[in-house]
Amino acid sequence: MKFRMIAVPVLALGVLAAGCNDNEEVEGDEDTQAEQSQQSASSQTAKLPNKVFHSDKExxxxxxxxxxxSIKTYLDTDEKINRVINPYLDKLDEEEDHDKKEEKAFKKAEDLLDENDENFENYIENNQVPEGYQKYSNKISEYISSAHEYEEDVLDMYEKYSDGETPSKADLDKLHEKDDIVNGREQEKIEKFLDEKGIETINFQK
Known part of the structure; x- marks a missing residue:
């Protein structure tokens, strides 16, 4: 899951930029443009997974x-779902309308993300995690779920302030509550942990 910013009218003046400035992409960079094209192609052919992370262990x-x-399944599932969501958010960035089919698919994808997050969180809370995995299993769970919550908050603000009204300080403060959890530094720590443990995932791909 490469954290992304959603261009919200009125908020695009920069008030959201600090939400993930360590991960912000530079417009006009050739490598970034090539990466975005590749991600766009992947999103266009993406399909929702048949199932999310689940375990009966307790x-x-x-x-x-x-x-x-478990970590691989959780992260891979998250990325597969986000590849379906990305085209919807791209149209939102461009202020294009969505049809009912797209709205339905987006809602289903959001529900699957929530289920995936909840199942993994319960899994690590209700079992004894082996030594060397306690800290980062929790960090991964918190990072991914917080990124989703941030995205939902931005979408809520998009609907609330799409008429051009100035956002309230309370709403802006809410967006930045997760700045210490979801940022480039924390993602780098997670990626380093995954590399050290030999966990290969399609998530966090450059």
Whole structure:
């Protein structure tokens, strides 16, 4: 999941930029443009996964193998769902209308993201995570779910202030509540952990 900013009318003056300035992409950069084109192509052919992360395990001592597979499944599922969501957000950026089919697909994708997040959070809370995985299993869960919450908050503000009204300080403050959780530095820490543990995922791809 590469954290993205959503261009919201009125808010585009820069009030949102600090929300993830460590991950902000530079417009006009050739590498960035090529990357965006590749991501766009992937999104156009993306389909929602048939299932999200799920485990019936409870009050068990998880093995390192369990954790590696679980983290990979959770992150891969998150990325697959986001590739379906991206075209919807692209149209929102461009202030294009969505048809009912797109709205329905977006709602289903959002529900799957929530289910994926909740299932993984319950999994690591209700079982004994092996040594060396406690800190980062929680960090991964918090980072991904917080990024989703941030995106939902931005979409709510888009609807609330799309008529040009100036956003309230309370709403702007709410957007920045997760700045310490979702940023480029924290993502780099997670990526380093994944590399050290040999966990390969399609998430966080450059």
């Amino acid at each position: 009050n068990q001592n998880l093995t390192e193998s369990d954790m590696k597979k």
